[in-house]
Amino acid sequence: MQTTNNTKQINMLSEIVTPLLRWYHSQARILPWRENPQPYYVWISEIMLQQTRVEAVKPYFDRFITALPTVQALAEVPEGDLLKLWEGLGYYNRARNLQKAAQQVMQEHTGNLPASYDALLALPGIGRYTAGAIASIAYHIGVPAVDGNVLRVITRLIASREDIMKEKTRKMIEAYLQEIMPTDKAGDFNQALMELGAMVCLPKGAAKCPLCPLKQLCLSHAEDYTTEIPVKTPKKARRPENLTMFRLQYQDKIAFQQRPNKGLLANMWELPHIDGHLSIEEIKNHIANLGLPIQSIQALPPAKHIFTHIEWHMIGYAITLRALPAHSPWHWISHSDRVESFAIPTAFKAYVFEE
């Protein structure tokens, strides 16, 4: 019963392999991490590309492998330097997991990334997609790599209305792809599916079907379903949070503090701030209670920063002090150190670099 249905899908999908590979060989973008697909480079690129667009990764990739050219260099770099290399890219646990994995590779795999899907999957930060991507692209192992692009391409090809957010759907598609995998060209095949999703089989009704090498095979193109497929469960609304930022300055220095080592923006540097929107009178009281000698205080323009699940509504005050307190909970950081040495999340930059 189920078998009949699956066999039908697999037979249909098996026809995409040849035209897809032919299309990829003529249309593949030239990307920095495709020039020399050695395991370390593929690994770094795949982690950077998690939930992150190709264009956003480009300026980070070369700089990262120049600064940390080997697994050993990554394993040994101070965390602050690592976060500075990742600054602005987001999802900073990716960088920390990358380093944990590098240390594990040094100890358990003599410094070489393991050439096995299961061993890759056991490393921090490497899930089913990334293990499949590294295994197929760097080691030519015949396993699928199912990301958002592939989910969209395959559900459209077979006109499936299964919810692509569900684990069950992803595993079903992995199983289909495993069946039709050209095992000697797994890396190209996986990348071709992603490339098609990124360049032609676009989301939100923007599909460029006339350019698609698979249009004669595609059931969604035949029935004009590309605006309805894939089906995704809607995500939860963001919660708003009001914050008041302090730009405490003395001469060329600004007060910074390090965020906690867990949770949002862990271990990164931030401006002092408090919950809620405080008036200038409340600010004066607050600062005076801290025993700080205020020379001048000035309201800064409001700013908004949107995270995946939170929305920060920020107001801020520039407060110039007459003297540095003998003991303060903050690090006083000069402009050059701010730019060069400390990893500061984008959310704070409106107030950090407001002059």
Next chain:
DNA sequence: AATTCGGGGAA
């Protein structure tokens, strides 16, 4: 199974 992790580009 649901939530938590960033940030930016496109419509």
Next chain:
DNA sequence: TTCCCAGAATT
């Protein structure tokens, strides 16, 4: 505004 991005870890 909303959606989505070469997702994974934690709860």
